[in-house]
Amino acid sequence: MIEQQSGASLAQHAMIAVVGDIHLQWDLFDVRYFNASDYDLILFVGDIAAYRHQGALPIARSIASLDIPAIVMPGNHDAVHLGQLVAEVLERPTVSDTLGRGHPKRSRQLDDALGNVTMAGYSRHRVEVGAHAINVIAGRPHSMGGPRVAFRRYLAQRFGVDSIETSVQRLVSLIDDSGDEPIVFLGHNGPSGFGDRREDIWGCDFRAEEGDFGDPDLAQAIDYARAAGRQIVAVVAGHMHHELKGGGHRRWLENRDDTLYLNAARVPRIFRRGESVLHHHVELRFDGSAMAAEERLVGD
Numbered sequence: 001m002i003e004q005q006s007g008a009s010l011a012q013h014a015m016i017a018v019v020g021d022i023h024l025q026w027d028l029f030d031v032r033y034f035n036a037s038d039y040d041l042i043l044f045v046g047d048i049a050a051y052r053h054q055g056a057l058p059i060a061r062s063i064a065s066l067d068i069p070a071i072v073m074p075g076n077h078d079a080v081h082l083g084q085l086v087a088e089v090l091e092r093p094t095v096s097d098t099l100g101r102g103h104p105k106r107s108r109q110l111d112d113a114l115g116n117v118t119m120a121g122y123s124r125h126r127v128e129v130g131a132h133a134i135n136v137i138a139g140r141p142h143s144m145g146g147p148r149v150a151f152r153r154y155l156a157q158r159f160g161v162d163s164i165e166t167s168v169q170r171l172v173s174l175i176d177d178s179g180d181e182p183i184v185f186l187g188h189n190g191p192s193g194f195g196d197r198r199e200d201i202w203g204c205d206f207r208a209e210e211g212d213f214g215d216p217d218l219a220q221a222i223d224y225a226r227a228a229g230r231q232i233v234a235v236v237a238g239h240m241h242h243e244l245k246g247g248g249h250r251r252w253l254e255n256r257d258d259t260l261y262l263n264a265a266r267v268p269r270i271f272r273r274g275e276s277v278l279h280h281h282v283e284l285r286f287d288g289s290a291m292a293a294e295e296r297l298v299g300d
């Protein structure tokens with residue numbers, strides 16, 4: 001009797017895979033692996049592309065052949081022109097606005113290539129995972145990190161977002177409109193408030209002064225949901241690569257206030273170790289009230 005009960009509770013665990021920044025590191029092995037797996041859902045934190053939008057389209061078509069429900073959050077490398085990306089890095093928003101004219105068209109091309117896989121961004125998705133249901137609330141797409149809203153021309157046209165404040169408003173209405181099921185926030189970049197050192201989960205490793213490079217709008221949305229009594233089981237993002245400029249590795253997992261914070265950006269996600277080629281993802285296991293994470297390195 002006891003054995004049957006424990007068997008039943010094991011079966012009630014939901015399984016969610018999180019795939020970090022791909023940067024072109026995805027192949028047929030990944031499709032076969034996930035299609036043969038027990039996962040109920042796959043979350044992609046974005047940056048499918050490297051530096052050319054066109055380069056991401058064959059990968060997006062490959063992701064479209066997954067049999068498991070999947071949600072993709074576009075990163076700052078996705079659906080953008082290289083000049084736009086450079087202008088954003090240099091904080092030249094007017095140049096980015098000009099080069100961003102093709103952004104809506106590139107987004108449509110990416111969405112088309114993803115087929116039935118959901119391309120997210122300021123969106124909410126009620127998903128049945130195993131015996132449970134969750135609300136995936138997708139934050140600001142194409143985040144570059146830090147206190148600025150990047151790619152403002154596109155975000156203003158498409159979502160009416162031109163500032164951190166309008167982004168928070170948009171996220172708050174998604175939270176208000178979502179059901180009572182536990183929330184999983186999905187971002188390209190994680191929230192601010194998790195440290196200002198280079199090795200912190202979303203800390204800046206490419207400036208001498210370091211600093212907190214998290215998204216303040218996502219942080220405010222999380223605070224709002226928590227104050228409204230919502231259960232937030234996980235916040236899933238990437239963008240800030242695990243391997244640090246100048247050496248070392250960042251922390252990629254934190255637990256705070258019963259919420260799991262995950263940065264899945266192990267880049268490159270496919271790498272050689274001895275004789276094996278390993279493919280990275282993170283497994284989330286959900287028992288209906290809490291989420292647990294484990295790094296998975298799967299051999300080719």
Ligand SMILES: [Fe+2]
Nearest residue numbers: 047075076239
């Ligand atoms: Fe990124």
